[in-house]
Amino acid sequence: MADLLAIQGLRTWFHTRAGVARAVNDVSFAIQPGETLALVGESGSGKSVTAYSILRLINEPGRIEAGKILFNGTDLLKLDDKGIRSIRGDRVAMIFQEPLSAFNPVQTVGAQIVEAIRLHRRIGRRAAYHRAMELLEQVGIPSPAKRVHEFPHRLSGGMRQRAMIALALACEPDLLIADEPTTALDVTTQAQILKLLKSLQAENGMGLLLITHDLGVVAETADRAAVMYAGRVVEEGLVATLFTRPFHPYTAGLLASVSIDDLPPGARLPEIPGTVPSLLVMPRGCAFAERCPYAAGTDGCLDHAPAFLPVADDHRVACFRTPPTPRPPLHAEATGEAAGALLPLDAAARVVA
Amino acid sequence: MTRNRIPAVARFLRRRIWQVVPVVFGIALLNFLILQLAPGDVVDVLAGEAGAATPEYMAQLRASFGLDRPLPVQLAYYLKNTAMLDLGFSFRQNMPVLQLILERLPATLLLMIAAMGCAVVSGVVLGVISARFVHRAADRAVSVFVLVTYALPTFWLGLMAIVLFSARLGWLPSSGMTDIGADLGGFEYLWDVARHTVLPALSLATFYLAVYTKLVRTAMLEYFGADFIRTARAKGATETRITLFHALRNALLPLMTMLGLQLGSILSGAVLVESVFSWPGLGRLAFESILARDFNLLLGILLFSSVMVTILNIFVDVVYAVLDPRIEL
Numbered sequence: 001m002a003d004l005l006a007i008q009g010l011r012t013w014f015h016t017r018a019g020v021a022r023a024v025n026d027v028s029f030a031i032q033p034g035e036t037l038a039l040v041g042e043s044g045s046g047k048s049v050t051a052y053s054i055l056r057l058i059n060e061p062g063r064i065e066a067g068k069i070l071f072n073g074t075d076l077l078k079l080d081d082k083g084i085r086s087i088r089g090d091r092v093a094m095i096f097q098e099p100l101s102a103f104n105p106v107q108t109v110g111a112q113i114v115e116a117i118r119l120h121r122r123i124g125r126r127a128a129y130h131r132a133m134e135l136l137e138q139v140g141i142p143s144p145a146k147r148v149h150e151f152p153h154r155l156s157g158g159m160r161q162r163a164m165i166a167l168a169l170a171c172e173p174d175l176l177i178a179d180e181p182t183t184a185l186d187v188t189t190q191a192q193i194l195k196l197l198k199s200l201q202a203e204n205g206m207g208l209l210l211i212t213h214d215l216g217v218v219a220e221t222a223d224r225a226a227v228m229y230a231g232r233v234v235e236e237g238l239v240a241t242l243f244t245r246p247f248h249p250y251t252a253g254l255l256a257s258v259s260i261d262d263l264p265p266g267a268r269l270p271e272i273p274g275t276v277p278s279l280l281v282m283p284r285g286c287a288f289a290e291r292c293p294y295a296a297g298t299d300g301c302l303d304h305a306p307a308f309l310p311v312a313d314d315h316r317v318a319c320f321r322t323p324p325t326p327r328p329p330l331h332a333e334a335t336g337e338a339a340g341a342l343l344p345l346d347a348a349a350r351v352v353a
Numbered sequence: 354m355t356r357n358r359i360p361a362v363a364r365f366l367r368r369r370i371w372q373v374v375p376v377v378f379g380i381a382l383l384n385f386l387i388l389q390l391a392p393g394d395v396v397d398v399l400a401g402e403a404g405a406a407t408p409e410y411m412a413q414l415r416a417s418f419g420l421d422r423p424l425p426v427q428l429a430y431y432l433k434n435t436a437m438l439d440l441g442f443s444f445r446q447n448m449p450v451l452q453l454i455l456e457r458l459p460a461t462l463l464l465m466i467a468a469m470g471c472a473v474v475s476g477v478v479l480g481v482i483s484a485r486f487v488h489r490a491a492d493r494a495v496s497v498f499v500l501v502t503y504a505l506p507t508f509w510l511g512l513m514a515i516v517l518f519s520a521r522l523g524w525l526p527s528s529g530m531t532d533i534g535a536d537l538g539g540f541e542y543l544w545d546v547a548r549h550t551v552l553p554a555l556s557l558a559t560f561y562l563a564v565y566t567k568l569v570r571t572a573m574l575e576y577f578g579a580d581f582i583r584t585a586r587a588k589g590a591t592e593t594r595i596t597l598f599h600a601l602r603n604a605l606l607p608l609m610t611m612l613g614l615q616l617g618s619i620l621s622g623a624v625l626v627e628s629v630f631s632w633p634g635l636g637r638l639a640f641e642s643i644l645a646r647d648f649n650l651l652l653g654i655l656l657f658s659s660v661m662v663t664i665l666n667i668f669v670d671v672v673y674a675v676l677d678p679r680i681e682l
Contacts, residue, residue: 057586059578089588101580104599106606106677115598116588151678167588 003070004207005054005092005175006030010067012046012053014279021279023049023062025231028308031175036201036208038218038239040254041228044276047211050228051177054209055088071175090120093168097180099160103152109136109163110148116170135166139196158189162196169200175207182217194221215258219243224314227251230276230287233308237315247317249292286320294321362671365682369667373660380659381435381652385428388648394420395444395646418444431652440653445645450653453638460530461634463546464627465619467554472561473612477601479562480569485596487574495566503563507622511556511629518552525551528631553630557622561615568611572604579603606677613669617662 012024024046031037039047052058054069056076069076071092076084096102104112113132114125123131129148136144139162152160161181168176178197182190198221201208210222218225218239226236227250235248246252253272260269274291277283285302286295295301300320308318396414400406415421419430434441440450479499483492502510519527526532530549531542576582577600585599623636631637635654642650674680 055587057583085589085591087589088586089590094584094587096580096584098580102584104581104585104603105679106602112584115585115590119589153679167584170588 002073003030004033004035004072005209006068006070007050007054008068008070010050010053010069011065012049012058012062013065015061015063016280019280022231022282023279024053025282026308027067027228027231027233029226029233029236031207031209033174033207034201034205035224036198036210036222038210038212038222038225039228040212040215040218040225042213042276044279045228046231047213047228048179051094051179051209051211054177055092055094056084057094086120089116089168089173090171091173092175092177093171093173094177094179095161095164095168095181097183099157099164099184100152102164103160105152108149108151109155110150113148113163113167113170116167120171131170132166135169136163138169139163139166139200140192141166157185158192161185161189161193165193165196165200169204172204173206175209176201177209177211179211180213181210182214183212190217191220197221215243215254227254230282231279232287232305232318234288234319235315235317236308237312241312241315247311247315247321248288248319249294250288253291286318361682362674365671365674366667369670373663373667376663377656377660378432381432381656382428384652384655385431388652389424391646393646395648396420398644398646399445435656440656441649443642443647443650443653445642445647446650450650453650454635454653454657457633457635457638460632461620461623461627461636463530463550464553464557464623464632464634467550468557468626469561469612469616469619471554472558472565473608475558476562476565477569477605477608479566480573480604481596481601483566483570484573484577484600485592487570492570495570499563499566502559505559507556507560508625508629510559511553511626514552514556515630525549527552530633553626553632556629557619557626560622561619564611564615565608568608569601569604572607573600576600576603606673609669609673609676613666613673616665616669617658620658620662 006028007030008028010024010027011022014021014023023044027046027050029037029039039050041047049058049062053064054071054076056064058064064077067077071087076087079087103109107115110129110132113135114128117123117128117131118125121128133144133148136147141147141159141162147155147159147163152163155163161184165181176197181197182193185193194217197208197210200206210217212218222239224237225239225242226233227242227248228234229250235242235246235251242251243255246255250272253270256270257272263269272291277287277290283289283302285300285304286292286306289295289301292301306318306320308316310316394415395418396411399414400411412421419427422430431441438451440454442448443450443453446453479495483495486492515527518525526549531545532549573596579600582595582599585595590599620636623632623634624640625636626632627634627637628640635658639651639654641647642654671682674682
């Protein structure tokens with residue numbers, strides 16, 4: 001099948017006063033039509049910047065330096081302003097982490113959905129409002145005829161995120177980018193929103209790029225996952241493979257830090273020792289080498305960045321360790337005085353399949 | 354939404370109108386007491402102008418004006434009359450104070466509205482241009498322009514405008530509100546007034562223009578980084594649409610707050626401008642009444658303008674609630 005979206009060698013750098021922050025550095029992945037790809041990583045790993053780069057929503061001092069973003073074969077980075085605007089909100093739509101601040105506070109929810117429709121479709125205001133009501137109903141908002149005239153601050157957090165999804169669906173996009181769509185919501189609402197996204201995807205057959213730091217969300221929602229670390233994708237594959245047989249030591253560490261149900265009470269929570277390197281001064285070699293239990297004594301890891309290569313069907317990894325043997329989780333190795341757990345506790349509290 | 358807000362507005366107005374009463378009472382009391390601290394009274398001035406006034410004559414005048422009575426009695430009379438909406442009599446101008454004020458009011462209102470309108474409209478336009486092209490040539494040019502107009506004293510700017518546009522170029526009249534002696538009607542009269550309004554209104558507007566430009570620029574820049582602007586961009590909206598319908602629409606809120614605060618101060622600014630351009634408004638009347646120690650008139654003007662400012666502020670609150678749905682009246 002032809003890729004719905006194929007990102008190749010994307011580099012988005014931020015030219016700050018302190019230096020060049022390589023937020024996204026040579027990122028490549030693809031999404032098939034109707035597929036859900038989760039982009040996983042901790043804060044600052046570059047997953048959101050990758051997502052914003054797709055629709056070229058990067059603000060100064062950020063710049064997309066290199067790469068291709070092929071959407072149905074068209075390179076979005078080569079389009080002029082008008083061209084990219086005709087993609088935004090129409091073929092590729094986005095939902096955001098904070099549904100309250102993502103809505104214009106002084107316009108009704110309906111007016112903002114209507115705007116999204118009328119930017120791309122030649123239909124009258126009345127018809128567009130009618131469509132907005134249908135959309136609100138579709139995302140499960142009760143009494144949509146009333147809600148359509150409501151201002152964003154009058155809706156609850158879950159309702160707002162539903163309205164945001166309705167806004168994104170306005171033109172029935174082929175690809176929906178969801179940037180941490182459930183992070184600002186409580187756990188019950190999270191589950192509802194994820195369920196809604198899945199069912200809408202089943203109806204529309206759209207591709208879904210799900211940005212999250214929550215491995216529980218990945219396990220529940222995604223078909224495939226790409227794990228990002230310090231601006232690079234370090235491992236990509238089917239969720240089932242990734243969760244049972246992680247190859248990259250970082251992925252293994254992440255999984256270990258959330259699978260705490262097997263630990264005896266009172267035991268120290270597993271963590272990955274060390275901290276993420278600064279995006280301003282990236283090491284010459286593998287960005288994870290400093291914290292990697294397997295890199296000790298291996299000069300290759302410190303001198304060269306590993307290439308992103310397949311280790312099995314639909315499973316690619318950027319690591320020098322060649323034998324594609326399934327590895328145990330990282331518990332045993334991960335000791336020592338390390339700074340902070342990698343994942344927020346809410347993620348750790350979730351059970352991983 | 355708009356429909357069911359109307360009863361809320363009515364309720365709000367009823368509540369606020371009642372709050373005006375104690376505020377105005379307090380202002381009246383303060384005005385009266387503060388003016389008693391100023392040396393001299395209207396009799397001193399009248400006597401001085403007459404050139405030869407005996408102490409007996411002055412005492413007689415004071416008695417007839419009621420100025421010889423003890424202060425608390427004068428105050429009681431003043432408050433009683435004020436409560437009955439009687440602003441008293443100007444002994445200097447030989448007319449009831451209210452009549453004097455109402456004669457001058459239209460001129461001041463015209464000047465205020467013209468100046469404020471001009472300041473707000475150009476402030477918004479310049480602020481938007483600044484924000485849209487931030488740190489570029491247009492932004493810098495606007496910055497320099499508004500800084501210069503802000504730094505120049507209003508009266509000096511007014512005088513220079515008269516020198517340039519009236520004396521040298523002869524484009525616009527320099528003083529008054531109408532041409533003296535011209536008996537115009539209808540459209541010609543309006544045109545005449547409009548021509549007379551340009552220079553004083555622009556002079557008065559310059560000071561506020563700078564404030565509004567900077568305010569709109571800052572607010573716009575803040576909103577350009579906001580999440581909902583990113584949403585609008587992700588929807589496929591053009592930059593112009595984002596600027597006007599999303600950023601500017603929200604930036605109007607702080608502008609409205611500032612406008613409400615400044616409605617009072619623009620009256621005092623009017624004193625200078627009205628003097629420079631011999632504009633027959635309240636500001637100049639107040640100035641004249643101070644020189645003449647015509648305290649009845651001055652008290653009347655102060656009270657009247659404070660009522661006006663209070664009411665305008667209520668109006669601003671209503672407009673604010675209309676602009677920002679998050680505000681409950």
